[in-house]
Amino acid sequence: MxxxxxxxxxxxxxxxxxxxxxxxxxxxxxxxxxxxxxxxxxxxxxxxxxxxxxxxxxxxxxxxxxxxxxxxxxxxxxxxxxxxxxxxxxxxxxxxxxxxxxxxxxxxxxxxxxxxxxxxxxxxxxxxxxxSHKTEQEIEYLRASCDIASRCYEKIIKDIRVGVTEKELAANLSRYMVLEGSDSMPYGNILISGARTSLLHGIPSAKAVEYGDFVLMDYGCQFNGYMSDMTRTLVVGKASPKQKEVYEIEYKMNCDAENALKIGASSKDVFQASKKAVEGTEYEKYIYTGIGHGVGLFVHEIPFLGPTHEYIIHENTVMTVEPGIYIPKWGGVRIEDQLLVTSNGTENLTWATKELIEL
Missing domain, CATH: 3.40.350.10 (Creatinase/prolidase N-terminal domain)
Structure with a gap:
C-alpha cells in the first residue's frame, strides 16, 4: 500500500x-x-x-x-x-x-x-x-478478515449453553480467531448475556449464561493488518414474544440501513433509513444514534453513520452498519455487518447468518 x-x-x-x-x-x-x-x-x-x-x-x-x-x-x-x-x-x-x-x-x-x-x-x-478509498488489495485483506470472523461465529455458537460464563466463551472465541487465521485479537471482544446485552460496550464477565438469555457477540479479526467488525445476537433456549419482536425490528433496521448505503448517499440518509423501522414503537427511545463506521487498518474509521454526519458515501468504502436497541435492565439486540460499497450497491463481507438463532 x-x-x-x-x-x-x-x-x-x-x-x-x-x-x-x-x-x-x-x-x-x-x-x-x-x-x-x-x-x-x-x-x-x-x-x-x-x-x-x-x-x-x-x-x-x-x-x-x-x-x-x-x-x-x-x-x-x-x-x-x-x-x-x-x-x-x-x-x-x-x-x-x-x-x-x-x-x-x-x-x-x-x-x-x-x-x-x-x-x-x-x-x-x-x-x-x-x-477511506480502499484499493483492490485492501478489499481482499478486509474480505479475508471478515471471512475469519464469520467462520468463528459458526464455531462459537456450538459452545454456548446454560452454565458457561461470558469469560469462558470470550476466551474460546479469541482462540478460534487465531486458529482460523487472525493476525491477533485487534481489540477487546464484547461477549455479554442476559440483561447485560443492553451495555453497548460491555466486557465479558463471570456471569453464567441462563436459559432465555440473549447472548450478544461483537468482535473482529485482523488479516495483514486489516480489521473486521461483526456483531450477532442470539437466544439460549426459546425466544420470548418480546425478544422476537425486538429482534425483528432490529433486523429490519439493519436491512433498511444496508439498502440505503450506496454511492452518493449521505451518512445521515443511512441513519434516517434505519430509524424508520423503530419509529412509533415503544422501543424508539432505546436506540443509539451512531449506527456504523468505516473499517480498515483501524476498527473505527471515517465515514461515521449518524444524524449529524454529512459524509457522502463513495465507491470502495468498507464500513459497518450496526443499529441497535438497548433496553436497560432487560437486554439489547445489535446486528452488525461489514459491507463493501460497489457500483451495484453493497457486498456483505460478514456472511455469517443474522437470522435469529434459538439454541
Missing part, C-alpha cells in the same frame, strides 16, 4: 504548496509506510522520506521500509519534535503540515520552539480520507 499512499501524500503537498508533512498518527504511519511496529513517525517532504524511530526498531524499519532514511530520535536529537525541526532547517523548508488531531500539545510547543521561522500548518482528516 505504501507506494500509492506516498504518491497521495506528495500530490497533497504539491496541491497545497506545502514543503513537508509530519505524520504522528500510528495508523496513518502504517498506511503510508506499511510499517508494522511501534515508535513510529514519518516526515515526508517533496524530495525526501524520513522514518523517525528509536534504536529498538531500527532493524525492523530497515527491513520493512527500505526506501526511508531512518533517524533515531533518542540518540541524535532527544525528542521527535527536535528531529522534525532539525530536518526542516537542514532541508531549508519554509512550511510543514502536522496532524493537529493527533500531535500532543507538548510536542507541538516543542516543535514551535525549535523551529523559529518555520510555518506550522495544522491539518486534520487528510490521510484518514485517503484511507
Amino acid at each position: 505504501s507506494k500509492i499512499a506516498e504518491e497521495k501524500v506528495i500530490k497533497y503537498l504539491e496541491e497545497n504548496k506545502l514543503d513537508g508533512l509530519f505524520i504522528s498518527n500510528h495508523t496513518n504511519v502504517k498506511y503510508v509506510s506499511s510499517y508494522t511496529g511501534d515508535d513510529s513517525f514519518l516526515f515526508i517532504t517533496k524530495s525526501n522520506k524520513y522514518f523517525i524511530t528509536d534504536p529498538r526498531y531500527t532493524e525492523q524499519v530497515g527491513y520493512e521500509c527500505p526506501s526511508y532514511e531512518i533517524v533515531e530520535w533518542r540518540k541524535d536529537y532527544g525528542s521527535v519534535p527536535a528531529v522534525v525541526a532539525g530536518i526542516a532547517k537542514k532541508d531549508d523548508l519554509k512550511n510543514i503540515a502536522f496532524e493537529s488531531e493527533d500531535l500532543k500539545t507538548s510536542d507541538y510547543f516543542t516543535l514551535k520552539e525549535k523551529s523559529v521561522g518555520l510555518e506550522l500548518v495544522p491539518i486534520a482528516g487528510v490521510i484518514e480520507e485517503f484511507r
Whole structure:
C-alpha cells in the first residue's frame, strides 16, 4: 500500500504548496509506510522520506521500509519534535503540515520552539480520507478478515449453553480467531448475556449464561493488518414474544440501513433509513444514534453513520452498519455487518447468518 499512499501524500503537498508533512498518527504511519511496529513517525517532504524511530526498531524499519532514511530520535536529537525541526532547517523548508488531531500539545510547543521561522500548518482528516478509498488489495485483506470472523461465529455458537460464563466463551472465541487465521485479537471482544446485552460496550464477565438469555457477540479479526467488525445476537433456549419482536425490528433496521448505503448517499440518509423501522414503537427511545463506521487498518474509521454526519458515501468504502436497541435492565439486540460499497450497491463481507438463532 505504501507506494500509492506516498504518491497521495506528495500530490497533497504539491496541491497545497506545502514543503513537508509530519505524520504522528500510528495508523496513518502504517498506511503510508506499511510499517508494522511501534515508535513510529514519518516526515515526508517533496524530495525526501524520513522514518523517525528509536534504536529498538531500527532493524525492523530497515527491513520493512527500505526506501526511508531512518533517524533515531533518542540518540541524535532527544525528542521527535527536535528531529522534525532539525530536518526542516537542514532541508531549508519554509512550511510543514502536522496532524493537529493527533500531535500532543507538548510536542507541538516543542516543535514551535525549535523551529523559529518555520510555518506550522495544522491539518486534520487528510490521510484518514485517503484511507477511506480502499484499493483492490485492501478489499481482499478486509474480505479475508471478515471471512475469519464469520467462520468463528459458526464455531462459537456450538459452545454456548446454560452454565458457561461470558469469560469462558470470550476466551474460546479469541482462540478460534487465531486458529482460523487472525493476525491477533485487534481489540477487546464484547461477549455479554442476559440483561447485560443492553451495555453497548460491555466486557465479558463471570456471569453464567441462563436459559432465555440473549447472548450478544461483537468482535473482529485482523488479516495483514486489516480489521473486521461483526456483531450477532442470539437466544439460549426459546425466544420470548418480546425478544422476537425486538429482534425483528432490529433486523429490519439493519436491512433498511444496508439498502440505503450506496454511492452518493449521505451518512445521515443511512441513519434516517434505519430509524424508520423503530419509529412509533415503544422501543424508539432505546436506540443509539451512531449506527456504523468505516473499517480498515483501524476498527473505527471515517465515514461515521449518524444524524449529524454529512459524509457522502463513495465507491470502495468498507464500513459497518450496526443499529441497535438497548433496553436497560432487560437486554439489547445489535446486528452488525461489514459491507463493501460497489457500483451495484453493497457486498456483505460478514456472511455469517443474522437470522435469529434459538439454541
